Amino acid sequence: MANAWLAVADGRAGVRVHRGSVLDIHAQAIVSPANSQGWMRGGIDAVYATAFPQVENNVRSAVLALHGGELPVGEAQIVATGETEPAWLISAPTMRRPGERLPVDTVHPYLAARAVLMLWLTGRLEDGTLVRDAVHTIAMPGLGTGVGGVAPSTCAHQVAAAWDEAFNPLHV
Known part of the structure; x- marks a missing residue:
């Protein structure tokens, strides 16, 4: 994944690859x-749920209260x-149901990245x-590269497109 991120990071101020x-x-x-x-039972979400024991309940509660359960x-x-660090988790679904394998032509990484960036730009705590x-x-x-099966290069290019749309709308 890091190699795929590096391939698209150049020229995008504020993007660092780890x-x-x-x-x-x-x-x-x-x-x-x-x-x-x-639900945070698989992939990186399971890692988060272990690292931050309250977070799955917080996500589920917000999804139920603010989004009607979905x-x-x-x-x-x-x-x-x-x-304290990280103090926040941004839930940005790449799949509707847990464990769902995404189709090869999915745009879900783009949609999830765009949602994260729009939340950062305009959202409120x-x-x-x-x-x-x-x-x-x-x-x-x-995004979607684990359980969802999205190729790292596909994810990276879609995240880059979302970045360009959010921070340089005339670029797209």
Whole structure:
């Protein structure tokens, strides 16, 4: 995944590639390429659920309370991790159901990345603080590249397209 990120990172200010665990990055927020129901039982989500014992309950509660039980692919929700760093987890579904294998021609990594970036640009925390004022670094793993089966290069190119749309809308 790191090689795929490196292939698209050049020329995109603010993008840094880290080789290793996403949990090793000093960040205020971490991205969960979740499923729409907020279950965190597989892939990187299971790692997050172990590292942050309250987070799955926080995601599920937010999905139920704010999204009627299903956070659609293409939307994102920020919740507290229960830890000081990262303090926030951004749930951005890449699949509707847990364990779903994504089709080769999926655009779900793009939709998830775009949702994360739009949340950062315009979203608010529960206390009304702009997300971008509280979160300066977001750690993002591959989106859909584990359980979903998306090729790392596909993910990286789709995340780059979302980045370009969010931060340089005339580029697309």
